[in-house]
Amino acid sequence: MKKVLLGVFAATFLFSCSNSDDNTIDNGGTEESFKYGYLVVNEGGYGHNNASVSYISPTMSRIHSNIFSAKNNGELLGDVAQSITFDGDVAYIVMNNSNMIRIVDRYTFKQIGEITEEMTLPRYAAVANGKLYVTNSGDVMEKGDEFITVYDLENNSFIKRIDVDIVAEEIFANDNYLYVGSDPWTIEHKIGIFDLSSDELVNTITLENKITGMLKNSGDGIYVLESSSEKSAISKIDGTTLVKNITTTAARDAQFLALDNGYLYTVANGNQVFKINATMPNFPSNPSFNIGISDNLYGFNIINGNVFVADTNFLAGTSSVLVYNLQGDFVKWFQGGVGTSKFYKN
Amino acid sequence: MKLIYLFITGFCILPVYAQDSLVHTELNELIIVDNRLQTHNNSQNLHILSDTLIDRNTSTFTDFLLVNSPVYFKENGAGMVSSPSFRGTTAQQTAVLWNGIEINSLLLGQSDFNSLSFKEYDHIAIKAGGGSVLYGSGAIGGTIHLNNTVRFAPHFDQQIQLSAGSFDTYRANYNVSAGSNHWFVQANYNHNQSQNDYEVKNRSWKNTNGEYENHSLSTTLAYRINRYNEIQLLSNYYQDERHFALVSPHQIKSKYQNETARNLLVWKLNNHQLISNLRLGYLYEKFKYSENLNTNSYSDGAVNTLLAKHDLDYKISERFSLSSILYFRNHRNGGDKSSLENVNQNVFSAAVLGRYEWSENTGIEAGLKREWTGIYDSPNLFSAGWYQKFSDNYSAKINLSRNFRAPTLNDIYWQPGGNKNLKSESSYQIDWGQTIAIGKTTLQTNVYWIQIDNMIRWLPTSGGFWSAENTEKVEIKGMEINYHIPLIIKHFPLTANIGYTFNESVDKKTDKLLIYTPKHKIFGGLNFKFHDFLFRLQGYYNGKVYTTAENNERNTINPYGILNADLGYAFNEKVSLYFNIRNLTDSQYENVENRPMPGRNYNVQLIINL
Numbered sequence: 001m002k003k004v005l006l007g008v009f010a011a012t013f014l015f016s017c018s019n020s021d022d023n024t025i026d027n028g029g030t031e032e033s034f035k036y037g038y039l040v041v042n043e044g045g046y047g048h049n050n051a052s053v054s055y056i057s058p059t060m061s062r063i064h065s066n067i068f069s070a071k072n073n074g075e076l077l078g079d080v081a082q083s084i085t086f087d088g089d090v091a092y093i094v095m096n097n098s099n100m101i102r103i104v105d106r107y108t109f110k111q112i113g114e115i116t117e118e119m120t121l122p123r124y125a126a127v128a129n130g131k132l133y134v135t136n137s138g139d140v141m142e143k144g145d146e147f148i149t150v151y152d153l154e155n156n157s158f159i160k161r162i163d164v165d166i167v168a169e170e171i172f173a174n175d176n177y178l179y180v181g182s183d184p185w186t187i188e189h190k191i192g193i194f195d196l197s198s199d200e201l202v203n204t205i206t207l208e209n210k211i212t213g214m215l216k217n218s219g220d221g222i223y224v225l226e227s228s229s230e231k232s233a234i235s236k237i238d239g240t241t242l243v244k245n246i247t248t249t250a251a252r253d254a255q256f257l258a259l260d261n262g263y264l265y266t267v268a269n270g271n272q273v274f275k276i277n278a279t280m281p282n283f284p285s286n287p288s289f290n291i292g293i294s295d296n297l298y299g300f301n302i303i304n305g306n307v308f309v310a311d312t313n314f315l316a317g318t319s320s321v322l323v324y325n326l327q328g329d330f331v332k333w334f335q336g337g338v339g340t341s342k343f344y345k346n
Numbered sequence: 347m348k349l350i351y352l353f354i355t356g357f358c359i360l361p362v363y364a365q366d367s368l369v370h371t372e373l374n375e376l377i378i379v380d381n382r383l384q385t386h387n388n389s390q391n392l393h394i395l396s397d398t399l400i401d402r403n404t405s406t407f408t409d410f411l412l413v414n415s416p417v418y419f420k421e422n423g424a425g426m427v428s429s430p431s432f433r434g435t436t437a438q439q440t441a442v443l444w445n446g447i448e449i450n451s452l453l454l455g456q457s458d459f460n461s462l463s464f465k466e467y468d469h470i471a472i473k474a475g476g477g478s479v480l481y482g483s484g485a486i487g488g489t490i491h492l493n494n495t496v497r498f499a500p501h502f503d504q505q506i507q508l509s510a511g512s513f514d515t516y517r518a519n520y521n522v523s524a525g526s527n528h529w530f531v532q533a534n535y536n537h538n539q540s541q542n543d544y545e546v547k548n549r550s551w552k553n554t555n556g557e558y559e560n561h562s563l564s565t566t567l568a569y570r571i572n573r574y575n576e577i578q579l580l581s582n583y584y585q586d587e588r589h590f591a592l593v594s595p596h597q598i599k600s601k602y603q604n605e606t607a608r609n610l611l612v613w614k615l616n617n618h619q620l621i622s623n624l625r626l627g628y629l630y631e632k633f634k635y636s637e638n639l640n641t642n643s644y645s646d647g648a649v650n651t652l653l654a655k656h657d658l659d660y661k662i663s664e665r666f667s668l669s670s671i672l673y674f675r676n677h678r679n680g681g682d683k684s685s686l687e688n689v690n691q692n693v694f695s696a697a698v699l700g701r702y703e704w705s706e707n708t709g710i711e712a713g714l715k716r717e718w719t720g721i722y723d724s725p726n727l728f729s730a731g732w733y734q735k736f737s738d739n740y741s742a743k744i745n746l747s748r749n750f751r752a753p754t755l756n757d758i759y760w761q762p763g764g765n766k767n768l769k770s771e772s773s774y775q776i777d778w779g780q781t782i783a784i785g786k787t788t789l790q791t792n793v794y795w796i797q798i799d800n801m802i803r804w805l806p807t808s809g810g811f812w813s814a815e816n817t818e819k820v821e822i823k824g825m826e827i828n829y830h831i832p833l834i835i836k837h838f839p840l841t842a843n844i845g846y847t848f849n850e851s852v853d854k855k856t857d858k859l860l861i862y863t864p865k866h867k868i869f870g871g872l873n874f875k876f877h878d879f880l881f882r883l884q885g886y887y888n889g890k891v892y893t894t895a896e897n898n899e900r901n902t903i904n905p906y907g908i909l910n911a912d913l914g915y916a917f918n919e920k921v922s923l924y925f926n927i928r929n930l931t932d933s934q935y936e937n938v939e940n941r942p943m944p945g946r947n948y949n950v951q952l953i954i955n956l
Contacts, residue, residue: 047593048593048939048940049593049594049939049940050939050940074548076594076940078594079593079594079597095594097594097597097598098594098595098596098597099594099596099597099598100594100596116596119596120598120638120640121598139637139638139641139643140637142643185810295808314806315803315805315806315895316894316895316896317893317894317895317896317898317901318894318896318898318901338894
């Protein structure tokens with residue numbers, strides 16, 4: 001991802017990069033509550049300050065674009081929306097190149113606070129024990145200076161910084177532990193496990209290939225996807241140990257990990273979706289279905305049986321959101337924003 | 347009268363602002379260092395910006411050209427990266443030349459006009475249209491020439507310019523020039539600095555981290571050995587530090603530093619039948635990007651260029667002359683945190699040109715050129731033109747050319763993503779110009795068609811990085827109109843000038859307009875002299891541009907018009923004072939998405955000639 005950003009950054013110097021404000025069919029605003037539907041993160045173009053969040057209604061009848069601006073007097077969301085972390089009625093939107101976290105009411109999308117202290121290019125966040133843990137990239141051009149910052153959610157104040165020996169990317173809190181995965185572009189592929197009572201590192205699990213997906217199943221464990229051009233594997237971590245690992249050479253370059261209704265899903269070999277029972281008896285050797293795109297695939301998730309796919313062409317401008325069913329049949333198209341990257345259930 | 351005279355010469359130089367000069371210069375003593383500019387551009391238009399006009403300008407080079415030329419700028423906020431383009435092309439298809447030597451960044455392929463000083467030049471020429479046979483890579487949309495002049499006449503002149511303006515902006519320029527019939531020495535020091543912290547309407551925070559500071563020192567040394575031989579040594583050193591304005595208030599602050607050095611040793615032989623011009627040069631460019639001001643991390647890059655260029659112009663008869671240009675360059679890169687692999691690139695080019703004049707009013711010119719380098723492939727280039735003055739009131743010219751833009755060092759050697767198999771962008775252009783004199787006014791029009799193949803763009807790859815590829819094919823249809831109106835109202839001169847450009851720059855694959863290429867640009871000015879007062883109103887209008895390749899109507903930069911006003915007063919021959927208001931109507935506008943520009947702002951400038 002860093003390389004991608006670097007590339008994009010270089011490209012903006014090299015020629016006129018093509019990005020712009022979010023837009024779509026419906027400019028938000030009409031909906032009073034964004035409950036029950038789906039949130040779409042459009043990360044925007046690096047340096048263009050044009051990130052946005054769109055909302056797809058529960059019946060998938062329509063998409064509302066740029067709901068943050070619509071609900072906050074036209075204020076721009078910021079530059080590169082990296083991820084959203086939810087905690088009850090609150091959503092933490094991690095704004096990477098704006099160097100801040102916007103705290104919004106999850107259902108009205110009105111801003112209720114922001115966190116900016118001691119942050120350097122934040123990536124992902126996790127909530128535990130009234131605290132917010134945020135992974136930071138540090139300097140874009142340096143590896144090894146990544147760190148975690150911790151904030152008190154009572155007053156959104158900075159508590160401390162935890163230096164880590166991991167090129168920290170995704171972060172999850174589950175039960176008593178904090179799990180920090182490494183960036184796919186780094187050389188060492190590691191999961192750091194911290195004890196939440198002391199914030200001390202208690203174990204590091206080293207994986208063979210780059211980590212291309214991670215998710216938490218509350219009360220169950222952490223699932224990690226890793227892949228190379230030869231094989232893909234899924235591991236399950238419970239507590240401080242890796243409890244299970246399934247591998248296949250049938251799925252190569254697997255990326256994106258989704259969990260829906262007891263099954264894990266990942267996209268491999270370009271556009272093939274593999275469906276894996278979450279109890280992980282084995283990694284199937286055949287895909288369950290295909291999706292229509294592979295080149296511009298930039299976001300993927302499965303929520304309530306709906307397969308959300310981001311067809312993200314940074315050069316063209318805005319992205320497309322494609323929805324398929326679990327048989328791989330195309331269901332619906334929505335106009336995304338710039339750089340559509342993530343889908344969340346709201 | 348002057349105008350008509352210039353017409354007869356067939357050069358069609360429009361001395362648009364010459365008549366309002368408060369400072370008088372004797373043009374016949376001046377020698378422009380780049381002599382090609384005058385001898386081989388008869389079938390295209392040249393627009394000269396005079397030294398008085400340059401002196402009086404109190405703003406950036408970008409602002410100066412916005413109101414004085416058809417050039418369109420894509421400026422990332424005031425003072426930030428500003429890239430010029432002509433005729434619906436891109437900044438990389440616009441060549442900038444310093445005394446006849448191309449100076450676009452070898453890394454980026456373009457010039458940033460907010461990182462380029464201009465007060466040291468006494469002759470800036472704008473030439474729209476292709477010119478690769480003469481000016482090499484990038485001369486597709488047009489060329490911008492920064493020239494020093496040499497003056498062999500006994501004199502000792504000094505000039506001081508001091509200016510102060512809104513947002514803590516200060517500028518100073520000192521120029522000294524001395525000469526005899528054999529010697530000429532000139533030195534110029536220029537300094538600019540600005541806090542650049544302008545307010546933005548409907549935004550709670552000011553422009554932040556936009557400060558900049560730059561200096562330049564340039565010197566010209568010339569010696570006329572005898573009637574036929576002359577030696578010149580030209581040097582220019584420029585250094586700047588510019589912070590990058592934030593687009594969002596808590597962003598990490600970064601800054602960018604540029605350093606360039608240009609040195610040229612010229613030996614000119616002119617015995618009226620043969621003009622030989624040998625130039626040896628050393629150019630240096632360096633950048634340093636500090637991505638986080640809280641840490642010491644940075645990336646950088648540098649390129650050293652050694653060059654030798656020989657121009658020969660041989661008059662076979664009064665009417666017929668032949669020329670050749672041989673040009674060798676060597677580029678080596680540097681920088682300790684560069685993303686480029688080691689580069690040692692040799693480029694050689696050769697051109698032959700011919701010119702035949704039936705009379706002073708009619709002639710043809712043609713040229714052929716080829717560039718060789720071990721790395722990229724360059725097309726065979728040509729240009730051919732015809733010009734004719736049919737009457738005192740009407741002249742026409744036509745020019746056909748094939749031009750190119752070479753891949754930059756970044757395009758070829760960037761890691762990862764540089765592509766050693768890139769071809770040069772190649773372009774055909776037809777340009778038809780007419781000049782019509784209506785009374786004392788002059789109407790100049792150009793209609794053109796440009797096709798560009800193998801456009802180089804950076805595209806995402808499956809490996810997660812971006813890579814340079816030859817992709818698009820672009821077709822441009824456009825026209826330029828310039829109308830010049832000199833009037834005398836009760837003995838007081840009033841001149842008006844208005845220019846309009848229309849460009850339709852279409853990506854042939856998608857049938858969409860290229861991003862950041864406005865269909866319409868209007869620029870113009872009104873000058874009025876009343877006793878010792880000078881009043882000037884200048885402005886420009888940029889039409890709508892699309893910011894996405896898909897041309898989504900919601901992703902556009904809205905059209906806007908900007909007006910600037912100046913009031914000047916000459917206390918005497920030596921001292922004059924100018925008061926300048928920019929963005930008179932206080933309009934809130936953006937030139938690049940989410941990069942707001944300043945509202946109304948003020949400047950005073952004092953010019954002292956000693």
